[in-house]
Amino acid sequence: MSLLESLRLALSVLWSNRLRSFLTILGILVAVSSVVAVVAVIEGLDRYVSNQILSTGSHVFQISKFGFSTDHDTYLRMLRRKDLTLDDAVALERTMQHARAVVPVVSRGATLERGKEEARGADVVGLGDGYPELRTLDVVAGRHLTRSDVQGRRFVAVIGEQVREKLFEPLDPIGREMKVGRHRFRVVGLLKERGSVLGQSQDNVVLVPVTTYRKMYGRRDPININVRAAGADVLDEAQEEATLLLKLRRGLNPWDEPDFSVSTSEMFFELYKNFTRGIYGLTLGIVAVSLLIGGIVVMNIMFVSVTERTREIGIRRALGARQRDIVIQFLSESVALAVLGGLFGVLLGGGAAVLLERVTPLPAAVRPWSVAVGLLLASSVGLFFGIYPATRASKLVPVEALRHEN
Amino acid sequence: MAAPLPLISLRGITRIYQAGREQVRALDDVDLTIQRNEYLAVMGPSGSGKSTLMNIIGCLDTPTAGSYLLNGTAVEGLDDDALARIRNREIGFVFQTFNLLPRADALHNVELPLVYAGLSIRERRERAREALAQVGLAPETKRRPNELSGGQRQRVAIARALVTSPSLILADEPTGNLDSKTGEEILAVFETIHRAGNSIILVTHDENIARRAHRIVRLLDGRVSSDVVRETAR
Structure with missing residues (x-):
């Protein structure tokens, strides 16, 4: 058969x-x-x-108070660490040889308003002026935040596509006013649409100068510092350099364990x-x-x-x-x-x-x-x-x- | 002129079964020669060894001792594949309980031996239809066994036995499950195919049925007790 x-x-x-x-x-x-x-x-x-993750910053690393913790004790220990400060970021920027950009980053959720329109759950991100060098954020209209915005603690904002849609449609948002919480901001730029990561929209966001952020919210939100190395070949050197400088600033000896974490997106990966x-x-x-x-x-x-x-x-x-x-x-x-x-x-x-x-x-x-x-x-x-x-x-x-x- | 080669030649066939610690001698030194185109009845009470003889002639069982020539070929010592091939090519079985495949329709049942002979579907269909016609059934019979009467089922079974043009048709109580009128019809079918040149061995315990054959071999306690050739008119 x-x-x-x-x-x-x-x-x-x-x-x-x-x-x-x-x-x-x-x-x-x-x-x-x-x-x-x-x-x-x-x-x-x-x-x-x-x-989405790996490409968001090649040869970029992040310095933060918290690292990965897998148990509660480690978390509590991390909680007792000293916060990173804007001055730390400024110091790194001034002294680092291998960094192209040093950018303090801080964020929280807030409700945005314009007249009767509002956008809830938006990310308000405070940034140092070097952030365009991280190559993760582009503007399609208007301009980026500048050094004088940061130094002058100006109430200017770069908004995400979703914010534009909710608050300004069908108007051109550039030059118009909006409110972040109870503070009035002038929109100076519109970010390129980024889509969503795991269901989280990346466009419901408003970028403001980190100094303005501090003025609004005080010092409670922990600052992270993103550093872009001058090149892929000096990524390791840049990390060591930043680690050493921060240890000294935080009163540690060079041979001590750092009381902050340095991580790259490759580590995430x-x-x-x-x-x-x-x-x-x-x-x-x-x-x-x-x-x-x-x-x-x-x-x-x-x-x-x-x-x-x-x-x-x-x-x-x-x-x-x-x-x-x-x-x-x-x-x-x-x-x-x-x-x-x-x-x-x-x-x-x-x-x-x-x-x-x-x-x-x-x-x-x-x-x-x-x-x-x-x-x-x-x-x-x-x-x-x-x-x-x-x-x-x-x-x-x-x-x-x-x-x-x- | 050489004597014609017998279809079947059994010499000293003995079959011993092991039943627990007892040995049962189902066949004891049986000699039997059967020529081509014989119509032979094997008779005997139950336990006389007629089923065992049937199985050995049909290559479903192998003797403990003795020699068996089928068409001049020694059967004893052949391996399982060779025996399967002989059953397929040389022997057509007709059982008391028909033994048709319940899921297959009549045509497929008749085709089954040809499947194992390795024929193409077209050839199988054609030969199965011819065989069905030979036993007096409509060649396009698409019905399954449970949709057929007993007589029709046995006709399908006979067609299945005939379809490979075997050397020998082995029928084991073929009318045992049929009423007498239908049984008569089936016997008539056997006579027709015998006249067409087939050799038939029919196992029965019914004297009236045995009398229709041209030769009656009687078994008792595993031995041939009588072997009578009846000269009835053809």
Whole structure:
């Protein structure tokens, strides 16, 4: 019997036991759909993270009071650290050899108003004047904040696209007034649209001079200092330089542990990579367990199928089927079962990924290789767990199989 | 002129089953020669060894001792694949319980041996239709066994046995599950295919049915107790 014919026979048998077949493939379905969905989500995230986070500042590093903390004690210790100050930023800017730009950054949420229009939950970001050098923010109309804006503590602002839309549509915002909290600002520039990162709009933002920010909100909000190194080749030197200078300013010895954190977006990316490795590991576990369960279920159902069809096996053997033909017949059935499970799994996993992308900010990209891996895993499981029942079917003694009462 | 090669030649066929610690001698030193185009009935009470003889002649079972030549080929010592091939090409089985595949329609059931013979679908269809016509069934029979009467089922089974043009038709109580009128019709089908040149071995315990054959071999306790050739009019 040709392979194609065995396959057709297998499918018709599986179809005639639809419900049982469906229940049998659940384990494999779960396994394959998790492969496809998890890979889709993580690959989507990867693309996103490398686009959005990594590209936001090449050879840029950030100095902050807080670093990554994984436990409460570390957090409390960090809380007791001295704040970074605007003077620290100014000092770094004056003395650093390897920095192209040193930019103090501080931010909080606020409500923006203009007449009856308002924009809630906007990010008010106080910046030093070197920020255009970080190359993460561009203006499409008007101008950036300048040194004289910062030194003069002027109430001028560069707004994001979403703020323009909410407060100024259809007017040209440049030169017009708006309120940040209860303070009046004049809009001098409009930022290029940046889209959203993980559902968080990057355009609901207003940039103001960091000095003005301090005037409005006082000193409570912690300042971070972003530094752009003069080049990729001096990124490490720039970090060391900044660390040393800050230690001295904060009364530490050069050999002491710094009481502040220096991090790059590459470090973020590294952290993120560790995180996804963890998820992959977890998925691997789920997949392995569900494949094992799925395989055992397939094997059991194949044993049931063999027992139910003992008479049929006897008939086929009497009519000239070789042992090999019987093995192929039952193997086709278990492989077809498993591959069906795999196909449904691909549909389910792909569907879940697409759905996730639609209804949540998580991006997803179904990868052909994950589909291939899923189907390959499914068919191997069908083959592996089908061998024993199929062999047992083929070893039935024809005379006895023919006498079997069904 | 050489004597014609017999279809079947059994010499000293013995079959011993191990039943627990007991040994059961189902066949004990059976000699039997069957020529081409014979219509032979094997009779005997249950336990006489007629089923075992059937299975050995049909290559479903192998003897413990003795030699079996089918068409001059020694069957004993052949491997499983070779036996399957003989069952496929040389032998057509007809069972008391029909043994049709319940999920397949009549045509597919008749085609089944040809599937294992490796024929193309077109050829299979064609030969299966011919075989169905030979047993007096409509060649386009698309019905499944459970939609057929007992007589029709047995006709399908006979068509399946005939479809490979085997050397021998082996029928085990083929009328055992049929009423007497239908049984009569089935016997008529056997007579027709016998006249068409087929060799038939029919196992039965019914004297009236055995009498329709041209030769009656009686078994008792695993031995041939009588072997009578009846000269009835053809």
